[in-house]
Amino acid sequence: MKKNKIKAIIFALSFLIYLFISYFPGLDDLKSTSQDSLELTDALKVHFLDVGQADSILIELPNKETMLIDAGNNADDKFVVNYIKKLHYDKIDYVVGTHPHEDHIGGLDTVINTFEIGNVYMPKVEHTTKTFEDVLLSIKNKNLKIKAAKAGVNIINNDNLKIDIIAPVNESYEDLNNYSAVVKISYKNNSFLFMGDAEKLSEDEIMANVRADVIKIGHHGSHTSTSEEFLKKASPTYAIISAGKDNEYGHPHEETINLLNKSNIEIYRTDLSGTIVIMSDGYNINVEEFL
Numbered sequence: 001m002k003k004n005k006i007k008a009i010i011f012a013l014s015f016l017i018y019l020f021i022s023y024f025p026g027l028d029d030l031k032s033t034s035q036d037s038l039e040l041t042d043a044l045k046v047h048f049l050d051v052g053q054a055d056s057i058l059i060e061l062p063n064k065e066t067m068l069i070d071a072g073n074n075a076d077d078k079f080v081v082n083y084i085k086k087l088h089y090d091k092i093d094y095v096v097g098t099h100p101h102e103d104h105i106g107g108l109d110t111v112i113n114t115f116e117i118g119n120v121y122m123p124k125v126e127h128t129t130k131t132f133e134d135v136l137l138s139i140k141n142k143n144l145k146i147k148a149a150k151a152g153v154n155i156i157n158n159d160n161l162k163i164d165i166i167a168p169v170n171e172s173y174e175d176l177n178n179y180s181a182v183v184k185i186s187y188k189n190n191s192f193l194f195m196g197d198a199e200k201l202s203e204d205e206i207m208a209n210v211r212a213d214v215i216k217i218g219h220h221g222s223h224t225s226t227s228e229e230f231l232k233k234a235s236p237t238y239a240i241i242s243a244g245k246d247n248e249y250g251h252p253h254e255e256t257i258n259l260l261n262k263s264n265i266e267i268y269r270t271d272l273s274g275t276i277v278i279m280s281d282g283y284n285i286n287v288e289e290f291l
Contacts, residue, residue: 037053044161044187048216048268048276049083050290051076053244053251054103057194058084058218062187062282063161065093065118068111069183069194070104074131077107081114083275093118094155094163097135098181098196100127111140117142121149123168123179149181151208160282162186166208167198177219178202183210189283192216193234195225203230213285214238214278217260219270221252236279238266238287245271 021251031074045060051072058080059067066089071080084092092115097105100122112120112135120139126132139146145155150171167182180196193210195203195218203225210233218225221241239260243251251267260267266287268276273289280286 012045030134031143044185044190044280044282046192046214046278046280047083047247048240048242048270048278049080050077050270050275051079051107051222051242053247053249053270054106055098055196055220056080056107057242058087059185060087061093061156061161063158063233065156066091067094067096067163068092069096069181070098070196071107071111073103074106077110080107081110084111084115087111089115091116091118095120096149096165096181096183097122098130098149098194099123099176099179101133101176101197102129102131104196105135106131109134112138112142112144119147119155120144121153121155121165121181123149123181124171125173125176125179127176151206155183160188164208166210167202167206167287169202169207173201175199175201177224180218182206184208184210187280190214190280190282190285192278192280193236195219197225199224200227200230203227206230210234212236213280215282216238216240216242217252217256219251219264220247220249220258222249223253223255226256226259228259231259231265236265238268238285240266240276240278241269241271243269243271247271 047058049056054072055070056072057069130210153165177197180198183194185192191212193212193215197219217234220243241252275290277288
């Protein structure tokens, strides 16, 4: 017990040092030394970017690769690009556009045009908007191919790191939100679930194990997502809600917040906390907020 407590304290201190160094790019030498000595290179770091009433999540994987799930609205493109550059990345290994709504793929074309891109995953659904066309054009100009984002797709399957797409399960929906690519990342004993805008219909269809320590709540905390039954299955410790301050939709809805509180889940919201960074060594989880 005492050893576990000491390990958790060391990890928390390591996390704080990592964050301090990451946000002061002039300290490159110190960053290298500190990460080596504290084994921070083995950590999973998830950045829930404050892109207002939108979604964008940057993930630094423990295998040194990167993943971007969505890129906010069109107007968020420079913020997302600059955030990634500030962390000294020039390549994104895995890009996931969860579904074709502008508040999820708006900045994706600029991201694809700016960085070297490894793989692009998007659901098999089209949308008649310029935003969607711009994303397709950026993919075409880079001679990239879109891989289908659907249940059963495995992105990484290593001993300690596994990334799967567990929804959408079906091929046709009336609501674009239910085409959302739902991504699960498992790292050693910890797991993260990223719901996009998947609503209760999609949640009910998921056959995969949805148990997770951290869940990015679906559809900005709308009452159309996050059913009580699904939340019981996921049984998270932390819930992240990406929403804009005083947004016109009233997200997150009171019903969702009440359900999370009833379930004793710790809530973090970008509209209240700004960008949220979560770090895991596979056993311990630390959360930091940046207003």
